[in-house]
Amino acid sequence: MEMHSLWPRIESLLAGVSKPARYIGCEEGAQLPLHSPESISWLLVYPDAYEIGLPNQGLQILYEILNEHPFAVAERAYAPWIDMEALMRAEGLPLFSLENHYSAASFDVLAFNLSAELTYTNVLNLIDLSGIPVRSGERCGELPLVVAGGHCAFNPEPLADFIDLFVLGDGEEPVVEITECLLYARQSRLSRQETLISLAGIEGVYVPSLYEVVYRRDGLIESVRPNIAGVRERVEKRTVADLAEWPYPKHQLVPLTEVVHDRMNVEVFRGCTRGCRFCQAGMITRPVRERPVAQVRQMVSEGLARTGYDEVALTSLSSADFSGIEQSIGDIIGDPMCSGQVSVSLPSLRVDAFTVGIASEIQKVRRTGLTFAPDGGTWRMRQVINKLISEDDLFGAVEAAFSQGWRRIKLYFLIGLPTEQDEDVIAIAELAKSCVEIGLRYHRNPTVTASVGGFVPKPHTPFQWFGQNSADELRRKVGILLGAVKGVRQLTLRWHDPEASLAEGIASRGDRRVGAVLEHVWRHGGTFQEWSERFELKRWTDAMQAVGLSVEDVVYRERSQDEVLPWDHLSSGLHRDFLWGEWQDALVGAGQPDCRWTPCYDCGVCTGYGLEHVVASALPPAGGSQGTLQVLPSPPPTRIPLHIAPPSHRVLVSEVSAKGQG
Amino acid sequence: MARLRIRFSKLGKLRWTSHRDIARMWERALRRAQIPVEYSHGFTPRPRISFGLALPTGSESVAEYLDIEIDPSATGDAMGDPWDLASRVDEALPVGVKVLAAVWSKAGDPSLQEAVCSCTWKIGLSGLEHTELEDLLGKAMASSHLVVIRERKARQVQDDIRPALISAVGGDLRDASRGDLGAADATSVWLGSSCAVSGGDPRGSGQPLGDGVGSIGAAVPKSGPWPVTVEIATRPRGARPAELAQALAGLSGGACVVRAEWSVRTAQWIGGGASAREPIALAAAPALRALERAS
Numbered sequence: 001m002e003m004h005s006l007w008p009r010i011e012s013l014l015a016g017v018s019k020p021a022r023y024i025g026c027e028e029g030a031q032l033p034l035h036s037p038e039s040i041s042w043l044l045v046y047p048d049a050y051e052i053g054l055p056n057q058g059l060q061i062l063y064e065i066l067n068e069h070p071f072a073v074a075e076r077a078y079a080p081w082i083d084m085e086a087l088m089r090a091e092g093l094p095l096f097s098l099e100n101h102y103s104a105a106s107f108d109v110l111a112f113n114l115s116a117e118l119t120y121t122n123v124l125n126l127i128d129l130s131g132i133p134v135r136s137g138e139r140c141g142e143l144p145l146v147v148a149g150g151h152c153a154f155n156p157e158p159l160a161d162f163i164d165l166f167v168l169g170d171g172e173e174p175v176v177e178i179t180e181c182l183l184y185a186r187q188s189r190l191s192r193q194e195t196l197i198s199l200a201g202i203e204g205v206y207v208p209s210l211y212e213v214v215y216r217r218d219g220l221i222e223s224v225r226p227n228i229a230g231v232r233e234r235v236e237k238r239t240v241a242d243l244a245e246w247p248y249p250k251h252q253l254v255p256l257t258e259v260v261h262d263r264m265n266v267e268v269f270r271g272c273t274r275g276c277r278f279c280q281a282g283m284i285t286r287p288v289r290e291r292p293v294a295q296v297r298q299m300v301s302e303g304l305a306r307t308g309y310d311e312v313a314l315t316s317l318s319s320a321d322f323s324g325i326e327q328s329i330g331d332i333i334g335d336p337m338c339s340g341q342v343s344v345s346l347p348s349l350r351v352d353a354f355t356v357g358i359a360s361e362i363q364k365v366r367r368t369g370l371t372f373a374p375d376g377g378t379w380r381m382r383q384v385i386n387k388l389i390s391e392d393d394l395f396g397a398v399e400a401a402f403s404q405g406w407r408r409i410k411l412y413f414l415i416g417l418p419t420e421q422d423e424d425v426i427a428i429a430e431l432a433k434s435c436v437e438i439g440l441r442y443h444r445n446p447t448v449t450a451s452v453g454g455f456v457p458k459p460h461t462p463f464q465w466f467g468q469n470s471a472d473e474l475r476r477k478v479g480i481l482l483g484a485v486k487g488v489r490q491l492t493l494r495w496h497d498p499e500a501s502l503a504e505g506i507a508s509r510g511d512r513r514v515g516a517v518l519e520h521v522w523r524h525g526g527t528f529q530e531w532s533e534r535f536e537l538k539r540w541t542d543a544m545q546a547v548g549l550s551v552e553d554v555v556y557r558e559r560s561q562d563e564v565l566p567w568d569h570l571s572s573g574l575h576r577d578f579l580w581g582e583w584q585d586a587l588v589g590a591g592q593p594d595c596r597w598t599p600c601y602d603c604g605v606c607t608g609y610g611l612e613h614v615v616a617s618a619l620p621p622a623g624g625s626q627g628t629l630q631v632l633p634s635p636p637p638t639r640i641p642l643h644i645a646p647p648s649h650r651v652l653v654s655e656v657s658a659k660g661q662g
Numbered sequence: 663m664a665r666l667r668i669r670f671s672k673l674g675k676l677r678w679t680s681h682r683d684i685a686r687m688w689e690r691a692l693r694r695a696q697i698p699v700e701y702s703h704g705f706t707p708r709p710r711i712s713f714g715l716a717l718p719t720g721s722e723s724v725a726e727y728l729d730i731e732i733d734p735s736a737t738g739d740a741m742g743d744p745w746d747l748a749s750r751v752d753e754a755l756p757v758g759v760k761v762l763a764a765v766w767s768k769a770g771d772p773s774l775q776e777a778v779c780s781c782t783w784k785i786g787l788s789g790l791e792h793t794e795l796e797d798l799l800g801k802a803m804a805s806s807h808l809v810v811i812r813e814r815k816a817r818q819v820q821d822d823i824r825p826a827l828i829s830a831v832g833g834d835l836r837d838a839s840r841g842d843l844g845a846a847d848a849t850s851v852w853l854g855s856s857c858a859v860s861g862g863d864p865r866g867s868g869q870p871l872g873d874g875v876g877s878i879g880a881a882v883p884k885s886g887p888w889p890v891t892v893e894i895a896t897r898p899r900g901a902r903p904a905e906l907a908q909a910l911a912g913l914s915g916g917a918c919v920v921r922a923e924w925s926v927r928t929a930q931w932i933g934g935g936a937s938a939r940e941p942i943a944l945a946a947a948p949a950l951r952a953l954e955r956a957s
Contacts, residue, residue: 007675015720015904020678026756254690256676256756257683308690308754341693341707 003035006093007101013087021257022050023084025076025098028254028307031063032099033073040179040186042066042074043097043107043144047114047122048530050078054253055261057315058150059113061248062175072179075099075107079122082528085129095129104130108182110144111175112163114152117507118500118529121522123148124162134519136164136209140192147178153206154237154284155459155567158507158514160208164196168204168570169237169284170270172246177202200231204238206570207231213512213566219553221511221564236571237284241611243270243291247299254307263311263345264303268296268328272317273613275592276375277386277582278414280458281317284572286605288596289614293324297331304335304342313345320350320358321596323617329362348373351389356400369408370401377413377427383589384419386582391431398435402442409435409448415477416455416469416501418586425477428452429484429493436490449492452481454501456508460572462582464565467558468505471537474498499537503529505555506540511566514554516547575604594620664732664741667767667774668748669942671724672717676758681716684759688713688728691754697747698736714774714930714941715781718902723927724762725781727774727941741766763942774930774941780828780895782929785903786887787910790918792832795888798910798918799830808909810901823901823909826894830906833889887923893931 014020035041044063046053053059059076066074075097080088088094095104104110110130112123127134132143139146148159149167156166167174181202185195200207210231214222226233240246252264269290272282291299300312314328322328325346332344344362349355351372359370374389376382382389398409413428432450439446454474457463469477478495485493506514520543521529528534544551559565561580568576578601582592595601596613597620606612672684679687689709692699701707710731717723732747748764755761771777787795802808808824894901901909903925911920931938 011675014678020719021680021683024675024678026675026758028756256679256687258686305694308692308694310689310693341701 003100003102003106005101006096006103009091009093010096010101013084013091013093016087017084018081019051019257022078022081023098024256025101027054027256029249029251030076030099030253031067031074033067033075035073035100035102039071039073040109040182041107042072042109042111042175042179043077043104044074045077045095045104045110045112045126047079047112047119047126048116048528049081051255051257051259052530053078053113054255054259055265056113056115057249057265057267058115058171060253061246062111062171064248064250065172066175066179069176069179071183072176075102077104077126079126079528080129082534085125085527088129094131095126105132105144107144109147109178111147111149114148114150114156114159116530117152117158117504118535120152120159120507120518121526121529123159124518124522125527127162135161137161139164145182145195149174151281151284154280154570154572155509156206156208156570157213157512157566158510158518160512161515162518164207164209165199166206166208167238168206168235168572170240171238172240172248174202174204174238178205197228197231203236206235208512211569221566223564224566224569234569234571236609237573239287239573239605239609239611240270240289242614243267243289244295244614247291247295250299250302252303252307254309261313263313264300264307264309265313265315266296266299266303267291267316268314268319268322268324269316269615272321273595274318274321275386275582275594277384277462277586278375278417278455278458279317280461283461283574283579285317286573286603287611287613290323290616293327293331293616296324296328297335300328300332301335310341311343311345313347315347318348318350319346320355323615325358329358333362351397352393353396353400356397356404359401360404369410370406371410371412372397373412374431375412375414376417376424377429377431378424380589381417381420381424381427383591384586385414385417386586386592388591394431395434395438398438402439402446407439407443407446409439409446411435411448411450413450413452414455415452415481416474418463418466419589420469420477422477422480425480426484429481432485432491432493433488436488439490446490447492448490449494450481450485451494451496452478453496454498456501456504458508459565459567460574460579462579462586464509464579465559465561465563465583468501468555470556471498471502474501497532497535500529500532500535502551502555503535503537503540506544506551509566510554513547513549517543517549520546573603573605573608575602575608578603596620664734665767665769665771666730666732666744666747667765667942668728668730668751668761669763669944670726670728670755671722671760671762672726672758673722673724673760674758676756677720677722680719681713684717684726685711685713687756687759688751691751692730694754695747695751697730697751698733700731700733712773712775714778715896715900717927718904718925721903721925721927724944725927725929725940727778727930729767729774731769763944765942777932777941778896778930779934780893780931780938781900781927782931783892783894783903784833784926784928785890785892785906785922786924787890787907787920788883788886788888788923789907789911789920790886790888790914791884792886792888794914794918795886795890795910796832798913798920799832799890801913802827802830802910805913809912810905810908812905821899823899823905826896826899826901827906828893828895830890830892833891887921 010023044059046056046059063074063076066072077095077097096102124134127146133139146164148163149171153166153168178199181199185198190198196207199205200210210226210228211224212227213224216222269288271285271288273286273288274282276282304312312332316322329344349372351374374394375387376385401409411432415425428450432448435448439448457466457468475498481493485491521539524539526539596615688711699709701709712729714727717726744764744766748761752761806824807822809820810823812819812821892906903922907920907922911918929940932941933939
């Protein structure tokens with residue numbers, strides 16, 4: 001398709017919309033790629049507003065990798081806000097890229113980042129806004145291939161009717177392989193269907209149209225199997241073995257206008273083996289792969305010099321667990337480029353005094369608030385979810401924070417967890433009140449905020465079988481909490497809308513039939529469902545009814561061990577037996593330690609993929625008990641012996657005797 | 663204390679960023695350029711920079727200003743050529759924002775906010791024929807009130823912008839499209855050459871220019887946009903180009919839907935009448951340097 005800039009037409013709309021800088025591109029670090037008939041053009045799309053999507057590191061990493069490829073170019077797009085979309089539709093303007101302002105449909109590939117389920121209706125809307133048929137079966141010939149990846153792709157079934165192919169796991173390598181496959185397909189003049197079959201041969205690529213779902217008479221799934229020969233029965237996720245080989249993003253985008261997380265970000269490790277049973281990210285991103293400290297230092301120092309940011313975040317699922325955390329912080333603080341004006345942030349703090357010590361070192365400048373996530377209110381509840389934080393850990397951390405100058409503490413909890421009793425809910429309020437008391441010892445007016453989220457069970461976790469709490473039940477529990485915190489002036493309770501948790505539940509564990517629900521919600525105006533002012537549960541319940549699905553079946557029902565789950569043909573490397581065992585252990589409150597520092601219990605990932613943890617220190621971090629030094633209530637099961645390589649600059653801790661076995 | 667006063671432009675796609683966006687952009691650029699900016703000593707240290715009048719989002723300018731306090735321990739007594747620092751930060755600014763000139767100013771001088779009392783704008787007005795425009799401008803200058811509806815604290819209020827309107831004259835018809843604002847003096851030459859790319863991509867990748875942005879002598883539609891040069895006071899309350907358009911539409915009795923298609927702030931003025939001067943006039947030496955760099 002012919003490519004020309006839509007900028008003059010776009011600009012004529014900008015005086016009439018909010019935050020017009022969302023649509024101009026021009027960020028520091030943005031590329032202006034030259035398209036050619038010989039290259040494969042990707043449009044990387046984040047299906048939410050610019051200020052939410054721009055900081056996404058996954059998208060920025062793939063943007064650079066593709067633009068470095070001699071035969072690929074990549075541009076970006078975000079969901080135009082409602083006012084802009086209305087003007088675009090009235091003027092017949094399609095979704096456009098931010099760099100060259102080309103029409104989305106003129107690209108070879110439209111690739112969506114799936115970071116949250118409630119953005120799914122935006123995905124449909126953006127495909128439609130591109131002028132492309134929403135359903136993949138109606139696309140033909142030259143139209144772009146619609147691709148999706150990201151954490152939510154581990155249950156892609158609700159989007160299976162709309163997306164041509166999904167990528168499971170780390171995208172660094174597959175985007176290059178897909179590019180090369182598309183170049184081959186173009187040279188060989190393959191049809192769209194032939195191209196898709198050829199792409200399905202790439203490890204980690206799932207082409208849903210090549211699989212048939214057979215349902216039983218009771219509505220459950222009988223099987224999900226390839227509908228043509230030669231397509232793999234089960235798709236395994238992709239994993240980057242060594243983060244040191246991928247120092248991306250090298251040129252982090254610096255937006256011209258306000259966005260969330262507006263700071264320099266450096267990913268210090270990927271994967272987490274704390275083993276929190278509710279946490280999908282911790283399950284699907286195993287094993288742990290740390291970045292070498294020297295590389296972290298270089299990325300921080302070059303990044304700050306290039307971007308001019310005065311804040312750097314060391315990102316990961318639990319950055320205090322990074323072996324090189326103290327050294328990295330020391331490096332940043334000692335860097336002459338930072339000259340005392342740069343603050344460091346750790347987006348997810350571990351709950352212990354040691355971690356607060358780190359925080360006090362790095363937040364010398366702006367000591368505003370600290371957030372801890374005990375997640376469960378009682379020790380029993382925390383054993384169920386395997387978040388093994390003792391009250392001593394929490395109170396020690398809170399005491400350390402208040403005594404070292406912080407006045408605001410935020411605590412994050414989940415309600416609606418498996419086996420939860422009302423006393424577990426009340427205990428959340430009690431914990432928070434105890435934290436207020438600690439605060440009062442140090443400050444006249446401390447603030448404690450307890451944020452409570454309604455738990456949504458996620459695929460590929462031990463809780464994937466659990467029946468989600470109903471919206472009514474979650475509301476009742478919020479009511480209990482409101483009663484229990486009454487009268488404590490220094491304590492604020494915040495909670496996530498239980499109705500949004502219900503909609504998220506539909507999209508999270510639904511099967512292919514939920515696709516029609518998403519389409520119904522979208523066609524009835526349900527876009528930007530992540531935004532509370534745009535969310536209305538009725539659109540979702542109406543859609544479920546119209547499609548003939550029950551909320552009870554999709555969301556509230558507990559699944560049995562032998563039930564075929566909609567994502568069972570897709571693998572995150574975890575043995576189904578491991579997940580089931582963890583589910584059973586959860587129900588009796590049995591804990592599981594962190595396999596980074598204790599022997600392997602064979603969840604399946606390292607053994608199955610021939611991978612190893614990449615951690616520089618074979619010892620657990622000092623000061624934290626979580627999953628390391630605590631006495632577990634039950635004796636650990638038999639382990640495979642631990643092998644530790646001799647200490648060196650960078651040590652590989654390996655659970656299996658040699659790489660490549662199993 | 664050494665204070666560096668900078669005159670800069672905001673042109674092209676960047677005009678859709680806000681005043682706050684521009685402030686953040688400068689803070690980052692100053693850090694990238696490693697300019698020894700003085701920081702406040704409070705609980706949250708902030709770089710000591712102060713901006714002049716806010717430019718409405720969507721407008722362009724070749725007359726934006728900011729003052730930067732430079733850490734004297736880093737520069738010493740020999741403050742040197744201000745352009746040395748200014749050119750360093752210029753390289754760290756995004757395309758579309760450009761340092762035009764820089765001077766050292768005295769710490770005791772009044773701030774830009776206090777000193778500037780009026781601005782000159784070039785505005786392209788559309789939605790009416792040229793004779794109608796000339797007629798309305800005459801009426802506007804002759805009238806005692808020019809009422810516009812403004813949103814203030816989420817409430818709609820009526821304001822009179824007539825006190826802010828110092829002068830309003832129709833421009834040369836050859837200036838009708840934004841691409842040919844050019845005239846004889848250095849400012850306008852600079853303005854003209856930079857505006858030639860502003861309708862397309864600021865990186866100058868040769869994008870086609872939009873409607874209404876043509877070469878000199880190109881036919882202008884009967885409804886404009888027509889260039890108008892206005893001088894607007896900043897006190898007690900200024901007026902935006904869009905508000906001038908609204909006021910003219912009101913004067914026409916609803917006969918014309920007047921729109922400000924484009925607007926460029928071309929000067930800010932300290933002092934009124936014959937003694938008016940710019941905080942930094944581009945006719946001075948730095949402007950010639952700016953000119954060299956722009957070509």
